[in-house]
Amino acid sequence: MATRKATSSVHPHLHLTTNRHIAVIGGGPAGLRAAEVAAGNGSRVTLYDAMPSVGRKFLIAGKSGLNLTNGESWEKFIEKYSGNELPQEQWKNILSQFDNDALRDWALKLGIETFVASSGKVFPKPVDGTIRAAPLLRRWIEKLRALGVEFKTRHRWTGFDSNGQPTFDHSGEAVTAYHDATVLALGGASWPKTGSDGGWQSILIERGIKIVPMAPANCGWEVNWPEQVLHDAEGAPMKNLLLSAGAATRRGELVITRYGLEGGPIYRLGPAIRSQTNPHVIIDFKPDMSEQELNEKMGQVTRNFVREARRRWRLDPATCALLKHLPNRGPWKTSAQLAHEVKHCRIDLTRPRPIGEAISSAGGVAWAELDENLMLQKMPTVFVAGEMIDWEAPTGGYLLQACFATGTHVGHAVSRSSI
Template sequence: MTTVSVAEACSMFSTANDTAVIGAGPAGLMAAEVLAQGGAGVTVFDVMPSAGRKLLMAGRGGLNLTHSEPLPQFLTRYREARPKLEAAITTFPPERLREWSEALGQPTFVGSSGRVFPEAFKASPLLRAWLRRLGAAGVRFAFRHRWAGWDAEGRLLFRAPDGEGVVQARATVLALGGASWPRLGSDAGWVEILATKGVTIAPLKPANCGFNVDWSDLFRGRFEGQPLKGAALSFGSASVRGEAIVTRNGLEGGAIYALAADLRTAIESNGAAILQVALRPDLEQSELAKRLAAPRGKQSLSNFLRKAAQLSPVAIGLLQEAAIASGVSLSSLSPEKLAALINAVPIRLTGVAPIARAISSAGGIALDELDADFMVRRLPGVFAAGEMLDWEAPTGGYLLQACFATGIAAGEGALRWLKRIECDTPTRIVR
C-alpha cells in the first residue's frame, strides 16, 4: 500500500483518469477498487491515520458482512430507501459479497441466525488482504487528510499535518460515513460543505441505537450490563425476537436496534414510546397462568417466579419495575393478570441515546439528489456512497452490504463519467 503526503498527492493529479476517493471505509475502498480495475488512477484520502477504522471495530463482534435471507426479503430491510438502493444491491447481492470475500482468502459461513461472517470471525485479515490487493492495483493512500471542500476553481481542498493543499480530480467519490462513532473518522464534517452547495441533507440521527429508560436506582444498580435473553420485543405491528442489554440509562442490543427507526420516530413525535416485552413468548398465556396458580408456599415471589415461570432475575426485575410504574404490587395480581403482564411488560422509553454511541446513523444526502450513477446532480463529477446517504437498516449484515454495494455503484458511475469526458481537460470537469 502506497501512502503519500499532501504535497505528493497534489502533484500526482495530472493524467486524464485521475480520481479521488474521500473516505477509506468499506464504501470508499470498494469505489477505489472498481475505479482501479477500470484503469483509473486512484488516490484514497482519509482523515484517520489508517484505513477501515470503523470496519475493524465492527469486526470485534465477528464482522457480520451480510445476511443469507432471500433477496426479496433482504431488500425490505431498507424501508423507504429500497427503491433507490435496490439496483445497487441487486447488482452486488449477498452472494457476490461472499464470493468477493473468499477471493481475498476469507471464506464465509452462515450463522444460526442467518447472518454471514468470515470464518476468521474478525475484520483484520480481510482488511489486510484487501489493502494489499488495492496497493497491487496501484491505489494510493493519503492519510490524515481532512477534506475541506472546494476552492474557487473547483479543486478539492485538504488539510494535513504537513500543510494544506489542493487536488484537481477528474472525478471524486465521497464516502465519508455518517455521524456515529466520530472518533473513528465519521464526524459529519461534510454536511455543511455540501449544504452550502445546495445539496439537500436530511438531518443526521442515531440509528441502531440505544434508548433511555428512567430505571429505579435499585434496578439500575443491580442489573446494569445484564442481558435479557429469549424475549420478544414489540412496538406497533413489529415484533422481534432477540437479546437486549440493560444499560445504566436504558436498553440497547440487537432486538432494540431492529425496532429503532420506529421507536425514534415515535419519541420525536410524542416525547416517549412504550415498548412491549414478552418474557416468555413461547408459552401460552393459559399455560403460564396455570403454572402461576400453583401454591407459592413460603417461597419469596421472586423465587416462585424463577421456578414457576422460568424467569431470570433481570426479567423479574423488569416485572417489578413495571408494577412500580403502574402503582400495583405483583403479589396482588391474579395468576391470569400476572401471566398477561409477563408477556406484555410495558417499558417507557423516554429518549434516544446519543448519535456518537449509535451503531450507525440515519439521514444524510437525500437520495433524490443522486442520479442513477450515484452522482450528485448539483455537482457533476462528484459521486457519493455509503452511510453518508439518507438510508438506514438494522444490524444483521444489511449495513455493510449497502455500503459495499453503493461503493461499487458510485465507482462504476465515476468510470462512466470518465469515459464520457475523456477528451476534456481536468480543469473543465471538476466542481
C-alpha cells in the first residue's frame, strides 16, 4: 500500500472536552459514525432521525451484499472519487484518516470479520451462507448506546431557530433541541423510502448555502429500443465489452432492459455521460480484436453477415439483436461495414433512470461552503458528513467508505474545544 498517514483513532492536535452536547441528525452510516467518534471523544451525543429506526439504507445495501469497502491499492482507491471542485488534497486527507484498513478493523472490533473478494470488494463474512447487514448494525447501535448516545427517532429536522438551534417535527409537535454543535448527515436523494429524501436541500438553500443539483448516480440509462430488439434481447447480457463516453472507458457487462441499459460499465461512466450535451455511449463489442482481425475472420463471406459474425466472432445473442435491429445501421452491405459497427456501435441515451431508483446521488452541499472540518462556513457549529456532500463514486465499496471517513472526520472536529 502506498505512503499515507497512519490511521489513528485519535485526531491529531485534538483538544477534547467533555460535556459538549452534539446533535447528529441522520442515522445512516455517516451520522452513526460521527456519533460514535464524538461520543468516544467524551461528547454527549443525541442522534435524531426522521424514520422510526436508523440505518435503513445501510440495511438495503446489505440485501445486495453489503460491500463495505474495497481492498485495492490506495492510489487506485482514491482515484474513484469525483465531484464538482472536489478538493483533492482535503479529500485524500479525510479518507486517509479512516481508510479501507481502518474500516475493516472497525468491523472486526464489533466482532464482524470481513473478507476481500476476487473483485477487490470487501464484504462481511457470511453467516449461514448469507451476507447480512443487520448483525453489524445491531452491534454498532449497542456500542453507541454503551457510549451514551441517545437516539431520538421520528424526529424530522425542519431547520434552525433564530439562535441557530435545530428544530424538529416530532409526530406533529415542533421541538427545538439545544446543542453546542450540529452534524447534518442526511444522505443523498436516492431510495427516498429509506428516509434519504433530499428534503434538506431547500432548508440549506434558504440559508444561502449552495447545493450542486442532485443527480442520479450509479444508475441505468434509458434508450428507445426498437420493439424487435426487446423481443430478441430483453434481459439478455452483452458480455466483455468496452464502453466509452468521450475519453472515459470501462469494460464489463451490460444488460438490455425494457427501458434501456443497466450494468457496471454504464454506472461507472455516469459522470462522463452526464457531461455530454447529447448523452450517448460507444460500444466496442470485441475489445480484444482489431477491426482488421474481425475482417480476416470473416474471410470471403458475402451474405448473412450477422449470422456468420455470431459464429466467427463469437457474438452473444443480444449483440446480434442490436446489430440486426438498431435503426439506421443495416442491412449490412459488406462484412467490413459490420466489423466497423461492432467496434464503434453508438447508442443514444435519453435520460438516466429516476433518482429514486439510483444506488446513489451526485451533487449536494458545494465544497466552497465547507471549511477543512466540513463545517458550513456560513453557519459555524453546523457540520456535514456523508452522501449529502458533493462527491460521487462508483459502486464497489467506495460510497460507504466515504460516508464512514467523513463521519469520522466530523466526529473528531465537533469534539474539539476550539469550535
